Amino acid sequence: MGTKDETNGFKQGLPKGAALTADPWEEALHKVAESADRAAFQLLFEHFAPQIKAFLMKGMSSYADRSQAEEMTQEVMIKVWNKAASFNAAKASVNTWIFTIARNTRIDFIRRNTRAERKIEIEDIWHEADSPEPIVDFQQRRVEVEIRNAMSTLPAEQALVLEKAFMESKSHNEIAEELDLPLGTVKSRIRLALNKLQILIDR
Amino acid sequence: MISYHPDSRFLTDFASANLPMAQAMCVSAHLEFCGKCRAHVHQLKEIGGHLLSQIPPVAVEAGSFEQLMSKIASPQPLPTAPSAQAHNALTSIAPKSGKETYLPRSVRRLSNGSLQNLGWAQFGKALRIAPLPIAGETLETSIYDIKAGGQMPEHEHRGEEITVLLKGSFSDADGTYSRGDFVVRNAGEAHQPTATQDTDCICLVCLERPVRPRGWFYRLLEPYIQYRLHSLKRNGATH
Numbered sequence A: 001m002g003t004k005d006e007t008n009g010f011k012q013g014l015p016k017g018a019a020l021t022a023d024p025w026e027e028a029l030h031k032v033a034e035s036a037d038r039a040a041f042q043l044l045f046e047h048f049a050p051q052i053k054a055f056l057m058k059g060m061s062s063y064a065d066r067s068q069a070e071e072m073t074q075e076v077m078i079k080v081w082n083k084a085a086s087f088n089a090a091k092a093s094v095n096t097w098i099f100t101i102a103r104n105t106r107i108d109f110i111r112r113n114t115r116a117e118r119k120i121e122i123e124d125i126w127h128e129a130d131s132p133e134p135i136v137d138f139q140q141r142r143v144e145v146e147i148r149n150a151m152s153t154l155p156a157e158q159a160l161v162l163e164k165a166f167m168e169s170k171s172h173n174e175i176a177e178e179l180d181l182p183l184g185t186v187k188s189r190i191r192l193a194l195n196k197l198q199i200l201i202d203r
Numbered sequence B: 001m002i003s004y005h006p007d008s009r010f011l012t013d014f015a016s017a018n019l020p021m022a023q024a025m026c027v028s029a030h031l032e033f034c035g036k037c038r039a040h041v042h043q044l045k046e047i048g049g050h051l052l053s054q055i056p057p058v059a060v061e062a063g064s065f066e067q068l069m070s071k072i073a074s075p076q077p078l079p080t081a082p083s084a085q086a087h088n089a090l091t092s093i094a095p096k097s098g099k100e101t102y103l104p105r106s107v108r109r110l111s112n113g114s115l116q117n118l119g120w121a122q123f124g125k126a127l128r129i130a131p132l133p134i135a136g137e138t139l140e141t142s143i144y145d146i147k148a149g150g151q152m153p154e155h156e157h158r159g160e161e162i163t164v165l166l167k168g169s170f171s172d173a174d175g176t177y178s179r180g181d182f183v184v185r186n187a188g189e190a191h192q193p194t195a196t197q198d199t200d201c202i203c204l205v206c207l208e209r210p211v212r213p214r215g216w217f218y219r220l221l222e223p224y225i226q227y228r229l230h231s232l233k234r235n236g237a238t239h
Ligand SMILES: [Zn+2]
Pocket: B002, B004, B005, B006, B030, B034, B035, B036, B037, B038
């Protein structure tokens, strides 16, 4: 895919002192924030919009058709444009930041299409600014790299449940139902996966 | 000191946004008190970010970018664009100390900033309950206010019950819970919470109801009416 080359292109443009693990998309996002840079935004769009669309199509299959997924993708990218200035590289990678926006847009869409109450905003609950202040930036980003590296070492059955949870937007219960497994098995597979990723919950 | 946290199921389903709104609201309330779980949710979101970067892409339609740029050039308000207030005034994190009531962002929104604005129903001398307008299909969410030293009548849950303490503390046979704690009771478990002596206890409670009788307000109150009558018969005032 051509996106890899664009990625490298941005790496060359990184400021001095940036870590080797630095996020190649930060630069583009900063250009959008600082000068409403259309070319930088187009690169972001070409890379992320097809991923966002794929994510929305997986996660909203029972709610949306293809044209709605296209429209929602644009909605996510409009938020990327509007919120670019609020992106904080110390808190999250661009991938994760965009995942969060796409995730919130998805549940907002589902809510709009059901008879749900409107008194509360999605972001009153799923805050985009929910970063943990006790963790210093360097550590935060180190953890992120570790998670990425460890993801490729997960056994297939553990990778599968994470894929269903995060990309297909299924709860533990829904995964258990779909895979015809007891809830406890799904829970333990996810826990084992999280332990491997050094996300140590439940202790 | 927070000792009871959401487990990996709640945190994962929260981070992937697969929890019902009412339960997500409870997790979110806990997160405002708990840096440790905020860090975990943050790590879990990294899984989402990573998997998104690995997803087989689906091509957007021809002209999609130009269409997008024309939308940006003539902005239309998004259907549920969060207000500026949502980003600024409502983002504070719970203070570490202090006995004042700290309301999580979602509760502040639903109560227009003050619990006084909610519709309260009094049950005996020790307990009052205000339902929050976020009821889902099978979930009911409310604020409980238990007077200092007050005891709730013993009750049994028909479904899962989540309690997040917003102020004060309470205890039951299994332990003592304080501000920020996320306490889960499963269907069939009975307990009789008692607020500690020195301060009123305010909780966010989300109750799962497996069946769906008519009238949501009545459904909410129904189990309490039962035990309220019990306790009044037994010992008059509950404290
Ligand atoms: Zn916690």
